[in-house]
Amino acid sequence: MATEIVELEGHIVDSLLLAKVLDLILESGADYRIDEFELGKTNIDPSRTTIEISTDDDALLDALLEQLQVHGVNRTSESDAALVTSDRDGVLPTGFYSTTNLATDVRVDGRWHSVENPEMDCGIVVTDTQVRTLAMHRVRVGDRIVVGFEGVRVHAPSRSRDMRNFEFMNSDVSSEKPKALLIEQVAQRIRTVKERGGKVLAVCGPAVVHTGGAPHIARMIRDGWIDVLFAGNGFATHDMESNVLGTSLGVSVAEGTPVEHGHSNHLRVINEVRRHGSIAAAVEAGFVTGGAMYECVRRGVPFVLGGSVRDDGPLPDTMPNVVEAADAMREHVPGVAVALMLASTLHAIATGNLLPAGVETFCVDINQAVVTKLADRGSHQALGIVTDVGPFVQQLAETLCT
Amino acid sequence: MSELSWGRRYLMCPPLHFGVLYEINPWMHREVAVDRDRSAAQWEGLVANLRAAGAEIELLEPKQHVPDLVFTANAGLVDGDVFVPSHFRHPERQPETAVFSEWFAEQGWRVDDLPEEIGHEGAGDALPFEGTLLSGYRPRSDVAAGPIISEMLGVPVRTIELIDDRLYHVDLTFCPLDDRRALCAPMGWDEYGRKVVDALVPEPLWLEDDEALSFCANSVVVGTNIVMPVTPARVGRQLEAWGFSVVESPVDEFLKAGGGCRCLTLALDVTLG
Numbered sequence: 001m002a003t004e005i006v007e008l009e010g011h012i013v014d015s016l017l018l019a020k021v022l023d024l025i026l027e028s029g030a031d032y033r034i035d036e037f038e039l040g041k042t043n044i045d046p047s048r049t050t051i052e053i054s055t056d057d058d059a060l061l062d063a064l065l066e067q068l069q070v071h072g073v074n075r076t077s078e079s080d081a082a083l084v085t086s087d088r089d090g091v092l093p094t095g096f097y098s099t100t101n102l103a104t105d106v107r108v109d110g111r112w113h114s115v116e117n118p119e120m121d122c123g124i125v126v127t128d129t130q131v132r133t134l135a136m137h138r139v140r141v142g143d144r145i146v147v148g149f150e151g152v153r154v155h156a157p158s159r160s161r162d163m164r165n166f167e168f169m170n171s172d173v174s175s176e177k178p179k180a181l182l183i184e185q186v187a188q189r190i191r192t193v194k195e196r197g198g199k200v201l202a203v204c205g206p207a208v209v210h211t212g213g214a215p216h217i218a219r220m221i222r223d224g225w226i227d228v229l230f231a232g233n234g235f236a237t238h239d240m241e242s243n244v245l246g247t248s249l250g251v252s253v254a255e256g257t258p259v260e261h262g263h264s265n266h267l268r269v270i271n272e273v274r275r276h277g278s279i280a281a282a283v284e285a286g287f288v289t290g291g292a293m294y295e296c297v298r299r300g301v302p303f304v305l306g307g308s309v310r311d312d313g314p315l316p317d318t319m320p321n322v323v324e325a326a327d328a329m330r331e332h333v334p335g336v337a338v339a340l341m342l343a344s345t346l347h348a349i350a351t352g353n354l355l356p357a358g359v360e361t362f363c364v365d366i367n368q369a370v371v372t373k374l375a376d377r378g379s380h381q382a383l384g385i386v387t388d389v390g391p392f393v394q395q396l397a398e399t400l401c402t
Numbered sequence: 403m404s405e406l407s408w409g410r411r412y413l414m415c416p417p418l419h420f421g422v423l424y425e426i427n428p429w430m431h432r433e434v435a436v437d438r439d440r441s442a443a444q445w446e447g448l449v450a451n452l453r454a455a456g457a458e459i460e461l462l463e464p465k466q467h468v469p470d471l472v473f474t475a476n477a478g479l480v481d482g483d484v485f486v487p488s489h490f491r492h493p494e495r496q497p498e499t500a501v502f503s504e505w506f507a508e509q510g511w512r513v514d515d516l517p518e519e520i521g522h523e524g525a526g527d528a529l530p531f532e533g534t535l536l537s538g539y540r541p542r543s544d545v546a547a548g549p550i551i552s553e554m555l556g557v558p559v560r561t562i563e564l565i566d567d568r569l570y571h572v573d574l575t576f577c578p579l580d581d582r583r584a585l586c587a588p589m590g591w592d593e594y595g596r597k598v599v600d601a602l603v604p605e606p607l608w609l610e611d612d613e614a615l616s617f618c619a620n621s622v623v624v625g626t627n628i629v630m631p632v633t634p635a636r637v638g639r640q641l642e643a644w645g646f647s648v649v650e651s652p653v654d655e656f657l658k659a660g661g662g663c664r665c666l667t668l669a670l671d672v673t674l675g
Contacts, residue, residue, distance in 0.1 A: 010549035015561045016594035017545070043534075043558040046549040071563070072545040 002061045003054040003105070003112045005035065005076045006068070010046050013039065018049060021071055028064045030055040050076060058111065081106045081151030083126055083144040090137045092123040097146040099124060099133050100154055101357045106131045107151035117334065118356035124152070135330070137323055182385055183392065186362050187399040190225060190338055193360070198337025199227040203351045204292070205344030206234035207366075209248045211390025213342070214239045214292050216397035221295035223401045226340075228332045229296055229303040230347055233311035233318040236279065236293050236303075241269045243291040270313035279317050304328045306347060330354055338362070341382075343389040345370050352382070364392050404581050405625045408530065411458045412622070412667040413505075417445045417472045418464040422659050426492045428568050429660035441655035445472070448629065448663055451651040455627035460670065462505055468498050473661045474668040475573060477502035478524040481555045481674040485511040488524040491542045514554055522547035525668055526571040531578045531602060533557070535674060538564040538572030538590075556675035560602060562595030568615060573664045577619045579628070583607065583644065585621070585637070587614030607640055620662030631662035 012018040025032045035050040051073075055061040065075065084093035101120040105112040113131040115124060122133035124146040134143065146152060190200055208214055218239075220226050238248045246252055250262025259265070276282040283289075283297040296303045305318040306325035319325035333354050341348035341363040348363060352374050355361065361382040363371045371384030385392070421436045449459055465471055476495070478487040485506040490496045507513050516522055521544045528537040528551065535557050539545040541564050548561035562572070566589060569575050575590035576599070586606040588596045599606065609619060613634040621630040627647045631654075638648050653663055 010546070011552065011559055011561060014558070014598070015548065016598055017561065020563075020592070020594045044552050044556060046552070070540060070545065 001054055001056060001114065002058045003052055003114075004061055004065060005050055005052050005078065005112065006065070006073045007048065007050050007076050008071075008073050009048045010072055011040075011043070012047050012049065012072075014043060017071055018047075021051070021068055021073055024068060024071070025051075025053055025064065028055075028060065028067070030060065030064055061111075078107060079150050080108055080110065081124075081126075081146045082148050083108075084147045086139050086141055086143045086145055089140050092136055092139055093145050093147055095147040096123045097148065097152055098122075101353075101355060103155040103356070103358065105153050105155075106146055107153075112153070118358075119330070119333075119354055121353065135326070138327070179385070179387055179392070180395065183395045183399055186340075186385075187396060189360055189362075190400060193337035194225070196337070197335075199335045200225060201228045201230065201332070201336045201339045201351070202226045203230045203339065203341045203344050203348050204235045205231070205342065205347065205389075206238050206249070207343035208389050208393060209235060209238035209242055209253075210251070211343070211388060212253055213390040213393035214242055214248075214253075215290075216393040217292040217342075218290065218295045219397045219401050220393075221292060221299060221301050224299070225400050227301060228336065229292065229301060230329055230332075230351055231303065231305055231344070232347055233305060233307055233314040235344075236305050236315055236317070237266050237270055237312070239291045239293050240273065240279070240282070240288050241266045243288055243294065244269050244272075267312055270315055274313060274316050277316055279315065302332055304332065306350065308346060326350065326354070340364070341374065342393060345373075348374055364389050406578060406580055406623055408669050408672040409623050410456060410625070411460070411669065411671040412452060413460050413462055413474045413477065413670055414445075414449060414667055415462040415472045415474050416464050417441045417656075419466050419469050420464075420472045420656075420659070421469050423469050424492075424494045426494060427570050427660040429657065431658075434658050436655055436658055444651075444653045444655050445666065448651045448653060448666060451629045451649050452622060452624060452667070455622075455624035455629055455647075455649065457622075457624045462501075465501055468495075468501060470495055470659065470661075471498055471501060472656070473526070473659075473665040474502075475665045476523045476526040476571075477668050478506075479522075479528060479551065479555070480511075480525065480668065480670055480672045481557070482672075483511055484555065485513050486516060486522075486524075486551065486554060487513060488526075489516055489518070489521045490523060491521050516547065516550060516554075520544055520547050520550055522551065523571060525672075526573050526665060528559070529573060529576055529578055530557075530672060530674055531576075531584060532581055533675075534602060535559045536572060536576055536599070536602065537561045538575070540564050541567060541570040560598050562598050563592045564590055564595075565592050566590050570660070571665070574617060574620050574662070575614065577621050577623065577664065579607075579623055579641075579644070579646065585609060585619045587619050589614050607637065609637065610634075613637055617657060617662040620664040622663045622667050629663055631657070 031054050033052045035052050037049045040047045099122045101118050104115040116132040119133045122135050125134040126144045242248045242253045245265045247262050247265045250265050251258050273282045279293050280297045283294050288294050307314050307318045307320040339359050339361045363374050363382050364385045365371055368386050374382050422430050487499050487503045503513050523542040527543040528535045537559050539561050548559040552559040569590035575587040577585040582604045584603045587609040589611045616632045618632050621628050629649050629651050633648055633650050641648050
């Protein structure tokens with residue numbers, strides 16, 4: 001899509017020039033957005049507006065801009081982004097533009113191009129066909145990287161109209177709000193994005209299993225409400241432990257009491273899954289017969305298990321190389337519209353770093369600090385819900401899976 | 403109802419060197435010869451009619467090689483003791499700017515220039531109506547001139563698009579009559595311009611297309627007297643019903659160059675803002 005920012009200044013209201021220009025834009029088949037508007041105080045003062053015009057193709061935009069020029073519409077005098085060619089793999093040029101997770105445009109050859117996959121803390125690479133973010137380690141010699149701030153513009157985050165429902169809970173972290181109402185609202189958001197073809201991502205920590213939430217996650221996966229799962233070694237391990245041995249970290253999920261020699265239960269499960277070679281193989285062999293990981297395998301829901309330095313085993317599916325794990329997670333980000341961060345600190349923050357700002361993120365944790373930390377990292381559309389994750393996912397599953 | 407506060411003192415230029423020497427509007431055809439004696443007689447007739455209506459006439463000395471100098475309406479904009487000379491679109495008329503500027507400076511006017519890149523053809527493309535300047539753009543003047551003139555002269559400007567090449571200046575489409583009325587030729591404007599004029603003029607006399615193309619809007623109003631190049635019957639009746647005295651002053655020799663009575667005059671007693 002081609003876009004151009006233009007200015008129109010003068011007695012554009014009284015002379016109906018603004019109305020005319022906007023009509024001409026729409027009549028040509030292009031679209032517009034008023035970026036700024038300053039109304040002159042008196043009928044002598046000029047009014048001023050900047051308008052973003054977007055069209056499907058460059059030729060239409062050029063023709064339209066030429067047509068509008070006679071009515072006083074001028075391109076804003078902005079310059080192209082400076083590009084420097086990378087001379088070393090995995091290294092961005094000095095002075096590289098460091099990205100935010102907000103929708104971003106880059107001006108190349110006099111035209112604004114949307115960055116395809118907004119992600120924070122990356123560089124921006126410009127190819128002949130696209131402009132996209134690029135994590136530092138993925139830079140290759142010859143990549144043309146944006147340096148400096150010229151020719152880069154970032155769109156301020158805005159809550160979508162649908163998010164207005166949430167405005168009454170404007171505090172980003174909500175611990176003193178009626179939970180049933182919150183859960184109903186979350187469920188409604190999930191229904192809405194699913195209807196539009198958006199994906200729902202769940203990021204789960206082991207506490208989901210410890211608090212008895214795993215079967216409800218499994219149910220939501222089975223019923224098609226969760227499209228991608230990110231977790232660590234612990235969640236997957238305890239989910240399968242609870243299925244195979246009925247415990248989570250040695251504590252009976254049904255009774256809530258420790259079982260004898262239970263501390264080694266999760267190690268025995270990891271060991272058997274390693275014997276099978278993968279979680280999928282363990283499911284196929286009938287070793288794992290239910291739970292979240294089982295449903296993922298059964299339904300073909302992709303999951304990424306990112307490893308960490310204190311992992312037991314780890315499971316054969318756990319990716320010990322965290323850079324590769326983050327890359328694997330990146331592959332699943334496009335299309336995600338809702339992210340549920342469920343009692344996870346490490347993986348929730350890692351995921352928050354990868355998501356564009358527009359993804360609606362619900363962060364559920366018993367610890368307010370986790371929720372605050374995620375919001376502090378720039379995840380603008382994060383709504384924190386301070387509550388016990390087990391009952392939360394149970395109610396969410398009951399609301400959705402009816 | 404009160405008379406226009408301006409229009410009793412005009413600058414005119416005798417048609418000594420007038421002729422159709424080039425073609426910069428659809429009315430001009432070089433093969434059509436101007437009858438020198440006839441044009442001189444018509445111009446003298448116009449002067450006489452204006453004086454009879456109560457106007458004072460000041461004269462600009464004609465110059466060779468600038469035949470359109472007779473169309474003094476395009477000299478520039480007058481506001482009290484300030485004169486803003488025109489920036490002509492066509493190179494053929496651009497030498498006129500220096501001639502007009504020199505005259506105004508000599509007469510004690512302060513001459514304020516538009517930015518070099520901004521085109522505007524003076525009172526031909528901007529007429530005052532009740533504290534607002536109605537300015538035309540596209541064929542001869544730039545839309546960007548509006549806010550600049552507004553700031554220079556401290557007057558609100560409404561800028562409307564002229565869409566018919568035959569009515570290439572706003573003074574061919576609009577003629578203020580008093581503080582409520584004006585001759586208006588909507589065929590010369592786009593739909594937005596029509597709405598702007600509709601909102602500006604309480605009692606417009608809307609001209610039919612053939613009336614507009616007769617150049618009857620290119621008339622000179624001196625108090626309650628109107629000196630018109632032609633007077634379509636319906637228009638004449640309405641003007642008389644409103645209490646105006648209509649004098650017809652034929653200038654068809656000048657129509658060969660696309661100008662009427664108004665084009666041949668520049669009001670010197672205009673105070674804007």
